[in-house]
Amino acid sequence: MDKIINDFTINIATANGTGSQSANLILLQSLFEMGVPVSGKNLFPSNISGLPTWYIVRLSDLGYQAPGDRTHIQILVNPATWDEDLAAAEPGTVIIWNSDTKKKTVEREDIISYPVPMSSLARKINPKIAKLVTNIVYVGVLAELLNIDQTCLESAVARQFKGKESAIELNITALGLGRDYFKENLTKTDPYTTESREVDHPQFFIEGNEAAALGAHYGGVQLLAWYPITPSSSMAESIIAYIPRLRSNDEGEATCAVIQAEDELAAAGMVLGAGWAGGRGMTATSGPGLSLMQEFIGLAYFAEVPSVFWDVTRVGPSTGLPTRTQQSDIAMLYEGSHGDTQHIVLIPGTVEECFEYGWRAFDYSERFQTPVFGMSDLDLGMNRWACEGFTYPDTPMDRGKVVREREAFEAFETFGRYLDVDGDGIPYRTLPGSGMAPILYRGTGHNPMGVYSEKPEDYFNLMARLKMKIDGARDVLPAPLLREEEECEVGIIFLGSMENSIQEIDDILEQTGMKVSQCRIRALPLHSEVENFIRRHETVIVLEINRDGQLYGILRRELPNDLVTKVYSVAYSDGMPPRARIYAELIHEKLKEVSQ
Amino acid sequence: MSDKPARAVKLNVLNEPKDSYTGGPSSLCPGCGHDQISSVIINAAWENGIQPHRIAKMSGIGCSSKTPAYYLGQSHGFNTVHGRMPSVTTGAYAINKDLLYLGVSGDGDSASIGIGQLIHAIRRNIDMVYIVENNGVYGLTKGQYSATADVGSKKKKGTVNETQPIDLCALAINLGCTFVARSFSGSKKQLGSLIKAAMSHKGFALIDVISPCVTFNNNDESMRSYGYVKENEITLHMADYIPHFNPVEEVDVPEGHFRDITLHDGSTIRLETISEQHDPSSPMAALSALHDAEVNAKHVTGLLYFDASKPSLAEDLGLVDTPLLDVPDELLRPSQASLDALNAEFLA
Numbered sequence: 001m002d003k004i005i006n007d008f009t010i011n012i013a014t015a016n017g018t019g020s021q022s023a024n025l026i027l028l029q030s031l032f033e034m035g036v037p038v039s040g041k042n043l044f045p046s047n048i049s050g051l052p053t054w055y056i057v058r059l060s061d062l063g064y065q066a067p068g069d070r071t072h073i074q075i076l077v078n079p080a081t082w083d084e085d086l087a088a089a090e091p092g093t094v095i096i097w098n099s100d101t102k103k104k105t106v107e108r109e110d111i112i113s114y115p116v117p118m119s120s121l122a123r124k125i126n127p128k129i130a131k132l133v134t135n136i137v138y139v140g141v142l143a144e145l146l147n148i149d150q151t152c153l154e155s156a157v158a159r160q161f162k163g164k165e166s167a168i169e170l171n172i173t174a175l176g177l178g179r180d181y182f183k184e185n186l187t188k189t190d191p192y193t194t195e196s197r198e199v200d201h202p203q204f205f206i207e208g209n210e211a212a213a214l215g216a217h218y219g220g221v222q223l224l225a226w227y228p229i230t231p232s233s234s235m236a237e238s239i240i241a242y243i244p245r246l247r248s249n250d251e252g253e254a255t256c257a258v259i260q261a262e263d264e265l266a267a268a269g270m271v272l273g274a275g276w277a278g279g280r281g282m283t284a285t286s287g288p289g290l291s292l293m294q295e296f297i298g299l300a301y302f303a304e305v306p307s308v309f310w311d312v313t314r315v316g317p318s319t320g321l322p323t324r325t326q327q328s329d330i331a332m333l334y335e336g337s338h339g340d341t342q343h344i345v346l347i348p349g350t351v352e353e354c355f356e357y358g359w360r361a362f363d364y365s366e367r368f369q370t371p372v373f374g375m376s377d378l379d380l381g382m383n384r385w386a387c388e389g390f391t392y393p394d395t396p397m398d399r400g401k402v403v404r405e406r407e408a409f410e411a412f413e414t415f416g417r418y419l420d421v422d423g424d425g426i427p428y429r430t431l432p433g434s435g436m437a438p439i440l441y442r443g444t445g446h447n448p449m450g451v452y453s454e455k456p457e458d459y460f461n462l463m464a465r466l467k468m469k470i471d472g473a474r475d476v477l478p479a480p481l482l483r484e485e486e487e488c489e490v491g492i493i494f495l496g497s498m499e500n501s502i503q504e505i506d507d508i509l510e511q512t513g514m515k516v517s518q519c520r521i522r523a524l525p526l527h528s529e530v531e532n533f534i535r536r537h538e539t540v541i542v543l544e545i546n547r548d549g550q551l552y553g554i555l556r557r558e559l560p561n562d563l564v565t566k567v568y569s570v571a572y573s574d575g576m577p578p579r580a581r582i583y584a585e586l587i588h589e590k591l592k593e594v595s596q
Numbered sequence: 597m598s599d600k601p602a603r604a605v606k607l608n609v610l611n612e613p614k615d616s617y618t619g620g621p622s623s624l625c626p627g628c629g630h631d632q633i634s635s636v637i638i639n640a641a642w643e644n645g646i647q648p649h650r651i652a653k654m655s656g657i658g659c660s661s662k663t664p665a666y667y668l669g670q671s672h673g674f675n676t677v678h679g680r681m682p683s684v685t686t687g688a689y690a691i692n693k694d695l696l697y698l699g700v701s702g703d704g705d706s707a708s709i710g711i712g713q714l715i716h717a718i719r720r721n722i723d724m725v726y727i728v729e730n731n732g733v734y735g736l737t738k739g740q741y742s743a744t745a746d747v748g749s750k751k752k753k754g755t756v757n758e759t760q761p762i763d764l765c766a767l768a769i770n771l772g773c774t775f776v777a778r779s780f781s782g783s784k785k786q787l788g789s790l791i792k793a794a795m796s797h798k799g800f801a802l803i804d805v806i807s808p809c810v811t812f813n814n815n816d817e818s819m820r821s822y823g824y825v826k827e828n829e830i831t832l833h834m835a836d837y838i839p840h841f842n843p844v845e846e847v848d849v850p851e852g853h854f855r856d857i858t859l860h861d862g863s864t865i866r867l868e869t870i871s872e873q874h875d876p877s878s879p880m881a882a883l884s885a886l887h888d889a890e891v892n893a894k895h896v897t898g899l900l901y902f903d904a905s906k907p908s909l910a911e912d913l914g915l916v917d918t919p920l921l922d923v924p925d926e927l928l929r930p931s932q933a934s935l936d937a938l939n940a941e942f943l944a
Contacts, residue, residue, distance in 0.1 A: 202943050203943075204942040204943050206942065214938070217930060218929055218930060218935065219929070220925060220928030220929045222690070222691055222920045222923075222928065223687055223690045223691060223920075225683075225686075225687060225690075245934075246930040246934060247930065249916060252914070253914060253915060253916040253917070254913075254914055254915055254916065255915070255916055255920060255923050255927060255928055256920075257690040257691075257913045257915055257920065258913075259686065259687075259690065259720075259913075261683065261716075262712055262713065262715075262716040263712065265680060265683070265713075266680070266682075266683035266686075266712075266713055266716065267683075268683075269676065269677075269680045269682075269683025269684045269686070269687060269713070270683050270684070270686050270687030270690070271687060272676070272684055272687060273674075273683065273684035273685060273686060273687025273688035273689070273690075273691075274687040274688065274690060274691045275687075276674055276684065276687075276688055277652075277687070277688035277689075277691035277692045277695075277921060278691060278692070278921050279690070279691030279692070279920055279921055280928075281687055281690075281691070295677050295680075296677060296680070299676065299677055359929075387942070389939040389942070389943065390935060390938070390939060392932045392935050392936075393929070396925065397925045397928070397929060399925070430672075431672070431921070432652045432671075432672035432688065432692065432695060433649065433650055433652070433672070433692055433694070433695050433921075434649065434672075435647075435648075435649030435670065438649060438669070438670055438671055438672045438673070439672065439673070440653065440664055440665050440672075440673035440674070440675055441672075441673065441674045441675065442674075442675040443675070443676070443677060444675070452665070
């Protein structure tokens with residue numbers, strides 16, 4: 001039997017709240033420390049304890065990070081999903097199962113079965129926490145089965161428990177029990193194994209939310225106003241966690257305020273208040289929270305108040321699937337609030353970009369005096385991704401056209417808060433408390449001097465200037481990332497966390513002989529390079545993780561008519577992180593349809 | 597040119613004339629009580645000798661929330677969204693705690709759509725003056741009841757209000773608000789003293805100002821109309837009516853006393869000021885006074901409750917002494933070395 005090395009998927013079925021997350025992260029981290037390209041997807045329920053959870057570990061020497069087409073090794077620990085998971089296993093799947101599970105067994109001839117009395121083994125260590133230890137036992141079994149390096153395993157345990165000796169010792173003992181049980185009682189009959197790999201550049205694992213939180217600190221965030229919501233909470237919590245280290249003086253006094261608001265409306269209001277006062281305020285939320293913030297978003301756009309909103313998207317509409325991933329809010333972010341609006345949206349696809357846009361968001365927001373959105377998603381935000389390190393901001397903080405000194409103020413012949421002095425649509429502002437050109441900011445119509453006005457020409461000119469202002473951001477914002485084939489046959493436009501599946505999709509499509517180019521959009525409004533990319537390619541697919549093709553809708557409206565006809569939408573969402581084959585097949589079908 | 601000699605302009609401690617504290621012309625209904633409150637605010641700020649540009653005028657949406665345009669023209673302001681002024685103020689305060697935040701709101705803003713934000717601003721004890729211009733009615737949308745309208749009121753268009761009103765002062769006292777007062781738009785002296793005291797207070801100061809609507813409470817069945825007051829001669833504290841051609845006379849009621857005020861058409865209203873024996877440090881005494889007034893269909897005015905001992909939000913936030921606005925960019929952005937250290941730790 002030929003070995004299958006570093007190219008398979010493990011699916012671990014457990015129940016929420018049993019400590020399985022720690023065990024799964026130890027598995028992931030130990031493989032990562034061996035240099036095996038690996039990704040982990042946590043499919044968790046909206047629940048604290050008891051509901052089914054799956055953790056998918058994909059090993060891929062090709063660097064594929066999507067969950068993979070099928071499960072090669074299934075761990076069965078959770079009786080609640082046992083039958084379903086077993087039935088879903090394709091022939092040849094390895095099933096490692098807890099043989100102590102009451103009324104559950106594995107009776108299939110077409111699979112490779114490894115029964116392990118995980119609960120009894122765990123009870124040997126400590127009966128009181130047997131349930132917790134059960135999880136680490138299956139990691140030990142996997143370690144033996146897959147030849148996982150013991151040093152890497154122990155190092156992963158140490159990292160997970162951050163130096164807590166008793167926890168480290170207990171877990172290493174449990175791993176050993178799992179290993180020994182397999183060695184002494186079972187015979188390996190499957191082809192799967194791992195091998196260490198040399199890594200060109202050292203890397204570490206980090207979640208997108210933590211990366212964006214660090215980025216916010218390097219952007220000098222001064223107010224975090226937030227309301228807890230999955231999957232964004234860990235971004236806010238990371239910001240809070242780093243304040244003592246990064247933002248406090250020796251007396252422990254901080255330069256970043258944190259207010260847990262009473263709801264998302266208040267969080268948005270606080271962010272606007274901070275921007276109005278001259279500070280850098282931000283919030284982190286998800287779709288339902290962003291829905292509540294719409295009124296303030298319109299005010300920020302219309303009254304031109306810098307404000308930063310991070311949306312870690314999840315499956316909508318409504319409460320939707322709160323712990324599943326989707327590129328759900330592209331349209332809402334770009335056109336948020338009633339009336340004509342248009343917003344700057346930064347769309348990271350990697351943890352490095354989460355960090356970078358974390359600080360850049362403030363610069364853009366103050367430069368353009370407008371709300372700026374960061375759009376991440378549950379997959380990017382809450383799963384761990386490999387990172388080579390974060391790059392320090394290469395430019396000083398851009399505070400925009402703020403007049404702080406009296407001398408500068410007096411150099412203006414006429415000062416109007418909404419007067420377009422430079423012809424770029426971006427006016428100058430003074431700050432409350434300065435005594436310079438005070439106005440009453442308002443969400444009602446106003447003239448260039450900031451005075452209430454319902455005059456048709458004032459409204460028309462104001463809206464035209466706002467449009468010009470945001471248009472001016474197009475080529476300042478992060479340009480799309482292009483990976484082009486010379487042939488320029490099929491171009492795929494995509495965004496965000498699809499970055500982690502696109503190469504596999506591309507490879508699947510190229511196996512059919514077509515040449516595929518990639519264009520990852522990293523910001524809205526669209527950069528001019530996007531149009532050029534479309535112009536160069538014969539057929540363009542806009543690929544998204546949603547039902548309706550929200551990005552496609554934006555492209556259709558903004559592209560010149562002659563280009564619209566060669567752009568097609570492929571949008572699909574079932575709540576799962578994007579599996580490459582599903583999207584590749586949908587693209588393939590669409591292209592067939594087009595060529596007919 | 598006038599032949600009269602120029603009169604010396606009165607100046608405050610900052611050598612500023614009162615003109616430095618005025619705003620634009622009002623667009624409210626002629627005779628509206630809200631305009632009287634605006635003039636009291638102007639006076640209070642001038643008399644307190646506050647630099648006008650160090651005040652931040654905050655408001656939500658509604659008749660009351662339009663008024664910041666009519667006072668303190670040298671102050672920046674923010675006419676935000678309906679009921680959400682407290683959160684915007686909270687955010688601004690986190691960035692610049694050194695400004696005097698002067699919020700003006702209405703009963704629609706504060707007792708309905710924004711009651712949650714009011715409650716949480718009180719809970720956080722943010723340093724601000726929060727004036728409710730309370731008329732029991734939605735003026736800008738033409739006369740619907742608000743949540744402070746009395747049971748049994750009948751408005752111009754029809755139905756009788758059967759829903760219990762919310763007493764914002766009682767609510768605030770129960771929440772531990774550190775400064776709670778009630779006044780009346782015509783009681784310039786009392787209201788002026790309360791606003792001046794509130795401006796000096798460290799913490800959240802709520803002043804519920806009865807400021808009846810001249811346009812939409814003017815029918816005989818309304819408990820705030822002339823007709824009602826005339827026929828029933830009940831000492832209704834809220835029974836004020838200000839015809840646009842006859843600005844209300846100034847009302848100065850000594851502590852523990854009431855006074856009947858005769859309006860232009862001969863009707864009377866009675867205002868009662870809380871007794872000087874009232875202990876404003878006792879929440880129970882304050883609640884009891886409010887309860888007694890309610891039972892007797894009266895409204896009691898004055899400083900009801902006061903507590904200077906609670907820390908305000910600025911102390912709770914654990915920030916550097918300098919307002920965050922004035923912290924230089926180099927201190928806001930952590931150093932390159934700090935990021936290098938983080939990267940190294942992650943890689944270790």
